[in-house]
Amino acid sequence: MAHTQEPSGPSLSSLLRVAPGERPSLAWRDPGGLPAGPRDKAAGTAATAALADRLASLQERLYAQATAGDRRRLLLVLQGMDTSGKGGTVKHVSGMFDPSGCRVKAFKAPTPEELAHPFLWRVARALPLPGEIGLFDRSHYEDVLIARVRGLVPRKVVARRYDRINRFEQALVDDGVTVVKVFLHISWEEQRARLLRRLDDPTKRWKFDPRDLDERALWPAYQEAYERALHRCSTEAAPWFVVPADRKWYRDWAVSTLLAEHLEAIGPRYPAADFDVDECRARLISR
Amino acid sequence: MAHTQEPSGPSLSSLLRVAPGERPSLAWRDPGGLPAGPRDKAAGTAATAALADRLASLQERLYAQATAGDRRRLLLVLQGMDTSGKGGTVKHVSGMFDPSGCRVKAFKAPTPEELAHPFLWRVARALPLPGEIGLFDRSHYEDVLIARVRGLVPRKVVARRYDRINRFEQALVDDGVTVVKVFLHISWEEQRARLLRRLDDPTKRWKFDPRDLDERALWPAYQEAYERALHRCSTEAAPWFVVPADRKWYRDWAVSTLLAEHLEAIGPRYPAADFDVDECRARLISR
Numbered sequence: 001m002a003h004t005q006e007p008s009g010p011s012l013s014s015l016l017r018v019a020p021g022e023r024p025s026l027a028w029r030d031p032g033g034l035p036a037g038p039r040d041k042a043a044g045t046a047a048t049a050a051l052a053d054r055l056a057s058l059q060e061r062l063y064a065q066a067t068a069g070d071r072r073r074l075l076l077v078l079q080g081m082d083t084s085g086k087g088g089t090v091k092h093v094s095g096m097f098d099p100s101g102c103r104v105k106a107f108k109a110p111t112p113e114e115l116a117h118p119f120l121w122r123v124a125r126a127l128p129l130p131g132e133i134g135l136f137d138r139s140h141y142e143d144v145l146i147a148r149v150r151g152l153v154p155r156k157v158v159a160r161r162y163d164r165i166n167r168f169e170q171a172l173v174d175d176g177v178t179v180v181k182v183f184l185h186i187s188w189e190e191q192r193a194r195l196l197r198r199l200d201d202p203t204k205r206w207k208f209d210p211r212d213l214d215e216r217a218l219w220p221a222y223q224e225a226y227e228r229a230l231h232r233c234s235t236e237a238a239p240w241f242v243v244p245a246d247r248k249w250y251r252d253w254a255v256s257t258l259l260a261e262h263l264e265a266i267g268p269r270y271p272a273a274d275f276d277v278d279e280c281r282a283r284l285i286s287r
Numbered sequence: 288m289a290h291t292q293e294p295s296g297p298s299l300s301s302l303l304r305v306a307p308g309e310r311p312s313l314a315w316r317d318p319g320g321l322p323a324g325p326r327d328k329a330a331g332t333a334a335t336a337a338l339a340d341r342l343a344s345l346q347e348r349l350y351a352q353a354t355a356g357d358r359r360r361l362l363l364v365l366q367g368m369d370t371s372g373k374g375g376t377v378k379h380v381s382g383m384f385d386p387s388g389c390r391v392k393a394f395k396a397p398t399p400e401e402l403a404h405p406f407l408w409r410v411a412r413a414l415p416l417p418g419e420i421g422l423f424d425r426s427h428y429e430d431v432l433i434a435r436v437r438g439l440v441p442r443k444v445v446a447r448r449y450d451r452i453n454r455f456e457q458a459l460v461d462d463g464v465t466v467v468k469v470f471l472h473i474s475w476e477e478q479r480a481r482l483l484r485r486l487d488d489p490t491k492r493w494k495f496d497p498r499d500l501d502e503r504a505l506w507p508a509y510q511e512a513y514e515r516a517l518h519r520c521s522t523e524a525a526p527w528f529v530v531p532a533d534r535k536w537y538r539d540w541a542v543s544t545l546l547a548e549h550l551e552a553i554g555p556r557y558p559a560a561d562f563d564v565d566e567c568r569a570r571l572i573s574r
Contacts, residue, residue, distance in 0.1 A: 060490075064490075064493040064494075067493050068493070087385075087387055090386060090387060091385050091386055091387070094386040095386075098374075098378050099377055099378055099382075099386070099389075099391050099422075100374055100377060100378070100391070100393055100424065102386075104386050104387070106387055135386075137387070192572075195571055196568065196571055196572075199564055199567055199568050199571070202557060203347075203351075203557050205557070205559075205564070206351040206352075206354050206355070206557055206558050206560075207351075208560070208562075208567070210562045210563075210567055213567060213570050213571065270489060270490050270492070270493055271493050273492045273493075273495070275495075275497045276497075277486055277492070280486055280497055280500060281483065281486050281487075284479055284482055284483055284486070284500065285479075285483075
C-alpha cells in the first residue's frame with residue numbers, strides 16, 4: 001500500500017494503533033507530533049488532497065458491491081476532548097465521499113428516551129448499512145468517559161461496560177463492519193488557544209459554552225478515563241488509534257490515511273452486471 | 288440580492304417558480320434551456336463556485352441562530368425522473384455545507400413498516416431540526432407520482448393526497464421551515480444518453496437497473512403525473528421550481544442560486560453571547 005511518502009514503511013495504522021493489552025500513556029504521546037508522513041503543512045495538505053480521489057473511488061466501490069449483496073461497511077468512531085476537531089474531521093472526511101453513502105451521527109447528551117434504554121441502544125440505531133461509511137462524532141465511549149468522570153452512573157456499572165462494548169464491537173466486526181476508532185489527541189495548551197479563538201471571534205462565539213470550562217477543569221480525570229478506555233477496548237477486532245491533533249492539517253492527513261488503509265484492506269470491487277447488457281442497450285436505442 | 292449575473296434582474300426563484308394555480312406544461316419548458324444566469328459551462332462552474340462561500344456562511348449562521356432558540360430551517364425537496372441528477376445535486380449541495388448541519392434522506396421504495404403508516408409518516412421522521420438544512424432525494428411526492436402511474440393505490444386515494452400534502456407543507460412553513468421544491472427537468476433524449484453511459488461503463492453498470500427501462504416506457508404518464516402534482520401543490524407557502532437539468536453545470540448553478548435566495552430571505556444572524564465573555568476569557572488565561 002502506497003499510503004505514505006515512504007511506500008515501503010510500516011502502515012500508519014500500525015504506527016498509531018494502541019496494541020491490544022497495552023496501557024497507553026497519553027502524556028507520552030505528543031499531540032503535536034508527526035509520527036509519519038508529511039513534515040509540514042504544505043506537504044500535508046497536498047498529500048491529503050492526493051488521497052481524496054482514491055478515497056472517493058474506494059467508497060463508490062464499497063457502495064456498489066453492497067448493491068450485489070456484500071455486507072461490508074466501515075464505521076469511523078471519533079472521540080476527543082472539546083475542540084479536538086471531531087466535527088472538523090467529519091466535515092473533511094465526508095467532503096471526500098458521496099453523502100448518499102455516508103451516515104453521519106453526532107451524539108449529544110442522551111435524551112430521556114435514550115436514557116431509558118441500554119446505553120448501546122442509540123448507537124445501534126445509528127450504524128451504517130452495508131456499503132455505507134458511518135461517521136460517529138462521539139459514541140458509546142461517552143458512556144465510559146463523561147459517565148465515569150462525572151459519576152453519572154456508579155463506578156461498578158461503568159466497569160462492566162468495557163466488556164459489553166468489546167462484545168458489541170466484535171459482533172459488528174463479525175457482521176462485516178470495519179471499525180476504526182480514532183482518539184483525536186490535543187494538548188491542554190492547544191485547547192486553551194482554540195477556546196480563546198471562539199471567545200474572541202463574534203462569528204465563533206456561539207460555539208462556546210461556559211460549561212466547556214468546567215469540563216476543562218477535569219482534564220486530568222478525562223485523560224485517565226481515556227487511557228482506561230483505550231487500554232480496555234483496544235482489541236484485535238477493533239483497535240484504537242491515537243492521532244496527534246494539535247495540527248489540523250496533520251489530523252486530516254492521518255485520518256484520511258487510516259481510512260484509505262482500512263478500505264484498501266476491504267478491497268471493494270464493482271459487481272458484474274446481473275442482467276443482459278446487450279438486450280438493455282438494444283431496448284434503449286430502439287426508441 | 289446579488290444572486291445572478293444581472294443583479295438588478297428578477298430573482299431566479301421568480302423565474303423558475305410554478306405560479307400557484309398555474310397548470311404547467313413540461314413540454315413547453317426546455318430541459319436544455321438557460322432561462323437566466325451563466326451562458327456556458329465555464330461561466331456556470333465559476334458562478335457556482337463563487338456561491339459556495341456565501342452558502343456556507345448562510346448555513347453556519349442558520350445553525351448558529353438555532354443554538355439561541357430560533358426554529359427556522361430549510362428543506363430542499365428534489366424530484367425528477369431517473370438519471371435527472373437528484374443524487375448528484377445532493378452531492379453538490381451538501382459538499383458546500385457543513386455535514387453536521389445537513390440532514391440528507393434518500394427515499395426508496397417504502398418498507399413494510401412505512402407502508403403500514405400514513406404516507407407522510409416516513410417523511411415527518413426525516414425532517415430537518417431547527418437550524419438544519421434538509422435534503423430530500425425523492426419525497427412524499429412519490430406517493431402521487433409512482434403511486435398514480437403504477438396504480439399502487441386507488442385513484443381516489445391519490446386524489447385526496449394533494450390536499451393532505453398542501454396542509455402538511457403549510458404546517459411546516461408555519462413552524463419555521465422554508466420549503467424549496469425542485470423538479471429536475473430532463474429530456475427523453477438526455478435520459479437515454481445517461482442510461483447508455485451507465486450501461487457502457489463497467490464502473491457505472493451497478494447503477495443500472497433493467498426496471499429503469501420499464502419506468503422509462505411510462506414517460507408520458509410520468510410527465511402528466513408531474514404536471515398534475517406541480518399544478519395541485521405549487522402553493523404560496525411552498526411553491527415548486529422547475530430547473531432545466533439536461534446540463535449538470537446549469538442545474539448545480541440554479542439549485543445553488545435558489546438556495547442562496549431562500550437563505551438570504553431568512554437572513555440568519557450569529558446570536559449574541561448569553562454569557563460573560565470577559566469572565567470566561569479570564570478563567571481560561573488564569574491557568
